[in-house]
Amino acid sequence: MLISKSEFIGLEGLVHLCAGGETPMLKTHQDAVNRFFEDKIxxxxSRDRFFDTSAEAKDKIGRLFGVPADDIAFLSSASEGVNLLVYALDWQAGDNVIVADVEFPSDLLPWTRLRDRGVEIRVIKNRNWQIDIADIAAQMDDRTRVVSISYVSYFTGQRIDLKKxxxxxxxxxxxxSLDATHAAGAVPVEASLADIVVSSCYKWLMGVHGVGIFYWNRNRLPDLQPPFVGWHTGSMLSGWQDPTAFEPRPDAGRFEPGNESFISVYVLNNALDRLFDIGLDRIEDHVLRLSGRVWEGLAGMGWEMMTPRGREERAGNVCFMAEDVRAVTSALEARDILIWGSYGGVGRARVSTHFYNTDEDVDAFLSAMQTIPGTAAAAGA
Known part of the structure; x- marks a missing residue:
């Protein structure tokens, strides 16, 4: 056990295997919210305290990603970050973007807005639920402007070979362009291998909705301009003599047109403190060991596995197919065991491990899966 369940609101007596959807809240998050309320008066x-807390959180995200804090911006969500890139680039008819068919809609749909400009969206088809980098290579040509992909798939649990x-x-x-939502806080994210990284903060990072991470690799994209501007984005060059004269900030703050959701940032900052206190290496080993146990247990019962088996090919998500996902999740929920169900009408279930999970949690889940009526037929056993 890396952390006691008593540190969380409502977690005692519950087997929570839903980190890939929502995570439970640390009790100290209430203290963080109270600090925000106290600072706001x-x-x-107040503003100085808000900006100081934001700077602290960005410094910790920089450490987490192995990049300078000045290259980190806070947006409202990962979805906003993808859309920002869509509108920041100078597109030409005949350009193309490569995405995967198993991507989360927020990583896929924003690119479709470019079709009106003559940009082609090339969709890589999965092979037995996996995305093969060779298939990406086969679709690339000299008009490919962006490859947009998740480091860890929300849908299949596959962790892509980022270096390759x-x-x-x-x-x-x-x-x-990399979405690290299902990796950050569970496994290392070497952000500098990408040009843009976005991430939500309410999963393994233990934050809440309202703040998303946007990493800008300035060495690779030094001329990237903000498509949306506001009072945070830059400085007026001549004051009121010409209030329209404007120069973007040199750091990633140029992509923040307005105030952040500071209350969300306070919670994130508190969560990051706890993650670093426990140790990122320890969390990674714990998450992978438990997800490995889940994988082996389900495969041993005959379930159709979507997630690769190898330790380097997965993270906290273990996904499997079921004929009636709702029957599975409901039967588990009746035993106070929570997993994440289907998405998009496909019979997929997802089990996600994090640092608050224990071997006893995995034992309880696997034991319950052996007794759920009708699941043997659903698994094809």
Whole structure:
């Protein structure tokens, strides 16, 4: 056990295997929210405290990603980050973007807005639920502008070989846009291998909705301009003499047009403190060991596995197919065991492990899976 369940609100007596959807809340998050409320009444000093807390959180995200804090911006969500890139680039008719068929809609749909400009969206088809980098290479050409992909799939649990993919994309003129939502806080994210990284904060990072991470690799994309501007984005060059004269900030703050959701940032900052206190290496080993136990247990019962078996090919998500996902999740929920059900009408179930899970949690889940009526037929056993 890396952390006691008593540190969380409502977690005791519950087997929570849903980190890939929502995570339970640390009790100290209430203290973080109270600090925000207390800081907010301090008048002009309030803003200084808000910005100081944001800077602290960005410094920790920089450490987590192995990149300078100045290259980190906070947006409202990972979805906003993908859309930002869509509108920041100068597209030409005949350009193309490469995405995968098993991507989360927020990583796929924003690119479709470019079809009106003559941009082709090339969709890589999965092979037995896996995305093969060779298939990405086969679709790339000299008009490929962006390869957009998740480091860890929300749908299948596959962890892509980031170094191999980075080498491929950098052999071309394309940009690698990476969604690290299902990796950050569970396994290391070497953000500098990508050009843009986005991530939600309410899963393994233990935050809440309202803040998303946007990493800008300035060495790779030094001329990337903000498509949306506001009072945070830059500075007025001549004051009121010409209030329209404007220069973007040199750091990633240029992509923040307005105030962040500071209350969300306070919670994230508190969560990051706890993650670093426990140790990222320890969390990674714990998550992978437990997800490995889940994989072996389900495979041993005959379930159709979507997630690769290898330790380097997965993270916290273990996904499997079921004929009646709702029957599975409901039967588990009756035993106070929570997993995540189907998405998009496909019979997929997802089990996600994190640092608050225990071997006893995995034992309880696997034991319950052996007794759920009708699941043997659903598994094809």
């Amino acid at each position: 301090r008048g002009e000093e 993919l980075s080498d491929l994309v950098r052999s071309s003129r394309a940009i690698l």
